[in-house]
Amino acid sequence: MGMKFIKKIPAADEIKEQMPLPEHIREIKAQRDQDLRKIFCNEDDRFILIVGPCSADHEDSVCEYIEKLAQVQDRVKDNIFVIPRIYTNKPRTTGEGYKGMAHQPDPSKEPDLYEGIKAIRRLHIKALSEFYMPAADEMLYPENYTYLSDVIGYNAIGARSVENQQHRLAVSGVSTPVGMKNPTSGDLSVMLNSIVAAQQGHSFIYNGWEVATTGNPFAHAILRGAVDSYGRNIPNYHYEDLINISSEYEKRQLFNPAIIVDTNHANSMKLYYEQPRIAREILMSRRYDSLLKKMIKGLMIESYLVEGRQGIEENVYGKSITDACLGWESTEKLIYFIAENI
Numbered sequence: 001m002g003m004k005f006i007k008k009i010p011a012a013d014e015i016k017e018q019m020p021l022p023e024h025i026r027e028i029k030a031q032r033d034q035d036l037r038k039i040f041c042n043e044d045d046r047f048i049l050i051v052g053p054c055s056a057d058h059e060d061s062v063c064e065y066i067e068k069l070a071q072v073q074d075r076v077k078d079n080i081f082v083i084p085r086i087y088t089n090k091p092r093t094t095g096e097g098y099k100g101m102a103h104q105p106d107p108s109k110e111p112d113l114y115e116g117i118k119a120i121r122r123l124h125i126k127a128l129s130e131f132y133m134p135a136a137d138e139m140l141y142p143e144n145y146t147y148l149s150d151v152i153g154y155n156a157i158g159a160r161s162v163e164n165q166q167h168r169l170a171v172s173g174v175s176t177p178v179g180m181k182n183p184t185s186g187d188l189s190v191m192l193n194s195i196v197a198a199q200q201g202h203s204f205i206y207n208g209w210e211v212a213t214t215g216n217p218f219a220h221a222i223l224r225g226a227v228d229s230y231g232r233n234i235p236n237y238h239y240e241d242l243i244n245i246s247s248e249y250e251k252r253q254l255f256n257p258a259i260i261v262d263t264n265h266a267n268s269m270k271l272y273y274e275q276p277r278i279a280r281e282i283l284m285s286r287r288y289d290s291l292l293k294k295m296i297k298g299l300m301i302e303s304y305l306v307e308g309r310q311g312i313e314e315n316v317y318g319k320s321i322t323d324a325c326l327g328w329e330s331t332e333k334l335i336y337f338i339a340e341n342i
């Protein structure tokens with residue numbers, strides 16, 4: 001077997017016991033989770049913004065970013081529900097490159113998965129305890145979800161994982177909203193089928209247990225654009241796309257139909273500075289059509305303290321080492337614009 005067993009990682013219960021979420025924060029989180037579910041049930045018409053760095057690479061810069069976001073959240077709280085992105089696992093197209101804090105708690109050092117698991121739990125607990133906003137993360141490794149299940153407010157299943165059965169079944173056992181992204185090919189039936197699967201209960205093997213789930217009625221769609229067989233980008237945020245997708249989605253008679261639009265990735269062709277323009281266009285489409293107004297519940301925006309991206313060795317504080325992000329000033333302006341124009 002070409003696999004070396006390096007270290008036995010303690011089970012989630014053990015790590016949670018060592019690093020508990022304080023009781024009063026649990027209550028705040030439960031309230032915030034309840035508020036978010038109400039948005040998905042159409043009982044609250046606030047617009048969701050899932051916003052933050054492409055990857056949560058350093059605890060200090062990510063927390064500084066979220067502190068700024070919390071101040072803005074306070075000013076726009078009547079119209080906008082902010083979910084910070086704390087993305088601690090990164091899927092990679094070829095397997096090469098930084099795979100997130102879960103792999104490398106210090107991006108300049110060698111991978112250390114045991115320290116990584118503790119580092120990502122520490123970061124989620126710190127951000128939640130200081131700023132009271134449960135964050136979004138990508139459920140890249142379904143088996144690792146248990147290490148964070150009490151702290152995360154929103155999960156996404158990425159474009160490279162959404163057709164995978166274990167991801168879909170794991171989502172069926174999550175009680176907070178989970179966004180299922182369209183796959184990189186753009187095939188919408190894959191995304192819609194993943195929602196069908198996640199909304200039903202299943203029995204399967206998970207972390208050495210036979211488990212049964214009841215289905216997640218808050219599994220929904222995230223549109224992130226696509227790439228064709230020649231590597232060209234095909235956005236899916238334009239008015240006609242949104243109308244077609246919303247009608248297809250409605251036909252399936254799923255629980256709580258909802259769409260989040262990712263303004264970066266293949267929608268912006270990874271041109272991070274296009275995100276404000278794309279966000280404006282989506283707001284306009286939403287205002288124009290009542291079905292879109294109901295279905296499009298929010299946006300996902302990639303943003304960090306400093307705009308753009310850098311090589312992992314460059315060490316600019318608060319600048320992305322994965323995909324290029326919008327800088328803080330443009331992000332703040334964009335959030336206020338959205339708050340005034342939804």
Ligand SMILES: O=C[C@H](O)[C@H](O)COP(=O)(O)O
Pocket residue numbers: 054090091092093094095096097265322323
């Ligand atoms: O969001 C980040 C990236 O788009 C995703 O992880 C894939 O990255 P890569 O194509 O640079 O590997």
Ligand SMILES: C=C(OP(=O)(O)O)C(=O)O
Pocket residue numbers: 054087091138157158159160181224262265
């Ligand atoms: C990896 C991400 O997205 P996608 O799965 O759409 O590529 C992401 O949102 O960081």
